[in-house]
């Protein structure tokens with residue numbers, strides 16, 4: 180009989196994976212967490228976090244990520260800096276193949292590789308990320324109180340978030356490449372009735388302007404090619420989110436457009452495989468629920484490992 184290297188492997192070291200790791204290490208499981216970059220995930224690239232409990236003054240994403248990692252280290256969570264290239268999760272022994280060709284095996288796996296927002300990939304966007312360019316209205320809306328801002332996008336999320344942003348901003352310009360929205364009629368009607376929202380039709384953002392902070396955007400008319408500029412203090416890029424699922428065997432896991440489906444114990448359709456955080460099919464993608472789901476996923480993994488004895 181093949182013996183697995185570990186009881187549990189966690190794939191991804193963001194808030195979901197690190198929390199699962201803290202629970203697993205405290206439960207004295209034989210666990211290893213695999214992370215291809217700096218632990219902390221998307222939090223590492225977040226300028227300021229104001230909505231994670233326990234930090235009344237807020238905390239920089241970098242510092243929060245360091246605290247997550249330090250807490251995992253306190254319990255001696257084994258971590259391996261490596262990229263997972265592929266997996267076979269179908270049998271009782273789960274196989275994880277790394278980019279360098281090494282294969283690790285375990286009895287249970289928690290998938291926490293996260294997701295990433297789609298970017299416009301235009302000049303100024305990267306440079307001004309966190310300095311007026313945002314990808315998450317739930318995270319950053321209160322930073323834009325009384326300011327003039329824009330939303331790039333026209334789907335349900337973009338329009339719902341534009342409506343939410345009007346609670347804080349003095350004006351929200353919705354920049355959309357066509358002359359009609361993709362959002363459902365009911366959401367569109369709410370947006371059209373909101374006098375803080377202005378629509379900039381048939382337009383794409385071609386450049387984010389500003390030196391230290393966003394000062395405006397350059398727009399191109401998709402019909403005439405004419406260029407204009409719009410002065411503003413914030414740009415929300417809300418054009419979808421992509422799961423980091425390139426290494427996942429999606430034919431072995433029930434999923435929703437590549438986001439993994441779970442039950443309320445964070446169990447996937449595959450026995451012994453749990454998922455948590457942004458990779459899951461769900462409505463809200465925040466640090467606090469990623470961490471919560473990581474804890475639940477670890478408890479489900481413990482229950483599964485117990486059932487094998």
Ligand SMILES: Cc1cc2nc3c(=O)[nH]c(=O)nc-3n(C[C@H](O)[C@H](O)[C@H](O)COP(=O)(O)OP(=O)(O)OC[C@H]3O[C@@H](n4cnc5c(N)ncnc54)[C@H](O)[C@@H]3O)c2cc1C
Pocket residue numbers: 190191192193194195196213214215216217218219220221222224225226227228229230231261262263264291292293294296313314315318319423426455456457458464465466467469
């Ligand atoms: C710009 C921005 C600002 C945000 N601000 C806030 C905020 O203020 N408050 C808030 O609550 N939420 C915020 N969020 C959302 C929050 O960051 C995410 O919901 C949260 O990080 C999800 O955690 P996760 O562990 O599921 O995934 P992630 O944080 O995405 O971590 C996944 C980890 O898995 C690793 N990984 C992926 N693929 C592989 C592989 N093949 N091999 C090995 N490792 C792999 C990645 O390197 C990464 O470290 C923000 C998001 C963005 C993009």
